[in-house]
Amino acid sequence: MTNEPAITPDLIAKHGITPDEYERIKSILGREPNFTELGIFSVMWSEHCSYKNSKPELRKFPTDGPGVLVKAGEENAGVIDIGDGWAIAFKMESHNHPSAIEPFQGAATGVGGIIRDIFTMGARPVFSLNSLRFGEICGDSAGVKTNRRLFAGVVAGIAHYGNCIGIPTIGGEIYFDESYEGNPLVNVFCLGVLRHEQIARGAAKGIGNPVFYVGAETGRDGLAGAAFASRELTEESKQDRPAVQVGDPFKEKLLLEACLELLETGCVAGIQDMGAAGLTCSTCETASRGGTGVEIDLAKVPKRETSMTPYEIMLSESQERMLIIVKKGHEQTVRDIFEKWDLPYAEVGVVKDDGMMRVLDGGKVAAEIPASKLADDAPIYVRDAKPKSPAKPLQDWPEADSHSALLQLLLHPTIASKNWVYRQYDHMVRAGTCVLPGSDAAVFLVREANKILAATSDCNALYCALDPREGAKIAVAEAARNLACSGAVPLAVTDNLNFGNPHKPENFWQLRECVEGLAEGCRVFNTPVTGGNVSLYNENPGGAIDPTPTVGMVGLIENEKQITTQFFKDAGDAIILLGGFGSEMGATQYLKIVHGKKEGTPPRIDFDRERALHDSLRSLIRSGLVKSAHDCSEGGLAVALAECCISREKPIGAEIDFGATDLRLDQLLFNESQSRIVISVSKTNAAAAVALCEWRGIPARRIGTVGGRELQLRANGTSLLWPVDDLHRAWYSAIRNCMTE
Amino acid sequence: MKAAVIRFPGSNCDQDCFIALSEVLGVETHYVWHKETSLDAFDLIVLPGGFSYGDYLRCGAIARFSPVMQSVVDAAKQGKAVLGICNGFQILCEAHLLPGTLVRNQSLHFICEHRRLRVENIDTPWTCATWTGTLLNIPIAHGEGCYVADDATLLELNAHRQILLRYTDENGAATAAANPNGSAQNIAGICNRARNVFGLMPHPERACDPRLGSTDGKVIFESILATLGARKAA
């Protein structure tokens, strides 16, 4: 400890610790911290670990419900009952900044991290989703080329990790918008399955129990990555970045199997992954949750590099590591299992009764901090919020040719088919994917539990930019609608709050509005929030990203007969529009993509209507009437109808007649009013389906018939016609074409 | 009749194979850890897909030296049925139980999707429950599935009718456009001269349950089970 730097105000500031926070540290310790302790506080009190800027907001989420077995915040991920003694654990996490620096490894280690969060709960991970945002990728400018490199790298990184570990990536979403230039968003979701009695806890229980370190050796990777994620990316910060973490999905696969095998033996008292803030976070959090102390000796930690200091070991973010508290007397079981799987392991410490996190270095004390104070007493800030002036309602907008406008929308990477992406993901391993990527929600059969789950992730950040509260409400509604369209009843939600620097009052206001909007939506759909992640400081030189509160929602499908997909099935089927023609043009993709305008008031959401719509659709599905269901989202009714025709292997046409309406053609086709779904039913069931909906107060109207090789739309006396093969080709290869430009 | 599904470190389709064999086809199936050294108890040995040893170095290169592989080689020499799926196929090639090898897809991308496969020869234990020319709809999921071998080997494979599956379009034509990975002669699966060792890149175990969209993969398992007398020929 002789050559440790002296604690100077400059060093304190470099660690992102304010003078007030430093005083707080001194009062917790009753003395000055040493260098290692300063580092420990700096990572634990970073936004990434402590949520010091967002915690008061997060308390607004509904987290309870009849099916909630483990609540948000209690453990690494929430756990929800799915019946018959089975449960699911799921969560979403961001890896935005690491992916901006090194897209492949950044995204890969993001996947690795969220998977560890799930199996730490004792659950076997069964599928993943990913929610991505990049700058525009079509064109020739240097910026666009960088966006393409980031996009390609992130997708390859997710594929690399997920494919190798053998967890299918079955769905997600991708948007391209200039606000993400230089600061892409990479949010990854993982879900695992377990029996109620298998829930594992991240608590250091049982005084005298040994503490094991298992998994990869510690190196100098990602030193203080959590702190890095908690500030703005600048050219400078890109320079003094920590050593990039490299993911090893092979090692994680072994770790996953070994940990599940060990948990099965019943000799684990507590288990915690080492994610952000690595050994620091896992030791103080387990101690804090257990109401105990933990003492570890760094000399015993398996290391990859020589002469690492305590500071470096404690702050390293090497991947694929876990901390396990073992019931005394069962040490040999741990050794046997980790030897079987050829994984490094070491007994590094012991659970104590003194509430301290004590770090020894070959017997000498290197750090000694009250664990619960470190883990739970981070300062909490209520930041200033200043409303952004509301978006001006749209008065008027130019009318484009609707025929080419539809094509233009289908060609835009935000709306185009994402097959270039999901073809790179193994989305069928584990033999459970009943609805492959390309429909409203992914549907997965959990064989061991004999349950069918549906999952989706959604967020229209353009709406959130123009009206954060309404946009967030719509994100929840759209997720629930996508589940309804696949035949599912929503169970619970995880979220990922991606925002700019919270010290800027307008950004903080957006965060607050979005949280309140999400909370309201979650109450409406009875979907408690099981956990999630906050990523702030997402900025580029042009300002903050569009606020992006991503929603991941999971639902249950009662019966395999009720699994529903979005594409039209058979010629002659009747096409029915539920929810009416709509009219709202503000914040639409039509305005953005065709007219280059991000403006207007986003559509309003009426939750009562939305819920009634889902209930009606589900009852139609239960009665066996529905052959396809697809909601209207980006691009409005015209894009939804086109997708019904072309989003299957072999496209099929449709003939649609809207009759005479009082809307301008572009408004009829491309408005994004909410709470609308296109279904198809066999001809003989059409009248019954319409009657059933109307009886429930849902506007329903037969608008056409499936069949032929063209999509034909008639309205207000005009007729538009597109060969479906042309639409399919354009939509299907749009992203590939941009990427090979 | 007993089947073994070998688990290498990094195997990840082991469970899918296990379920296809045990639940769908009703065969007594056991996992065998790669450190085991005897396969005497088994009549059918399956090397499942996945990323054994992370696919580091080359796919299958390290797994080939796992302790269990000596028994796999011995079993193959004795004429026991050995099936390698995807990574299992790669391991069989590395172990020289099948000729040629599998390299990176020509597109350099991993590809996961359903593909049409044409059955080329039904005079084998792996395809006897179907007809020559039958088109099967079975998923592929690989980054390194491009089969390569020298001309002499390819001639030999053809001469002895060892090519069992080819990638084709919907009409059964083995065109370049229907080839997902650039493999020689659209090869998707081959067997050895003796016909008891079969390797294929597609995943028949993912096409055994109607809820997953296709049951065309079953015919491969049904063929070998019929051959081994565990089941009446279809």
Added chain:
Amino acid sequence: MKAKVIVMPKQSVLDPQGVAVRDAMHHHGLPQVKSVRIGKFMEIEVEGADEAKLHEICRDLLSNPVIEDYRLELQ
């Protein structure tokens, strides 16, 4: 002219492939192996390009400076 480019993972960066191969070599009767690092070797056939441009391409295209170092040799 022939150019050879060697791209290696940086020393500080984990090389999972190298670790897996080292372990395999141990099992293979070579316990004396201390470490293995694996990178890429590229042979480039090029007619009269200038060296500065080649360096630029090594940096921008052939290697990823965030995690890799390169070495260029001209013959």
Added chain:
Amino acid sequence: MKAKVIVMPKQSVLDPQGVAVRDAMHHHGLPQVKSVRIGKFMEIEVEGADEAKLHEICRDLLSNPVIEDYRLELQ
């Protein structure tokens, strides 16, 4: 002792990655590039192993003779 192993695709074997990199180099302002072949470069730190054993490992494990050639250099 340090051993270096270079593993290259055989001349007769297609190297799609090399082709892709060559094309990318063309786009990057180096149209003079005729061909690129990409193989592996391995640095092995080993204490007192015999050369015959190392050759054996190069042949059996580190390269696949169906598609690759190797070169071993000891320092």
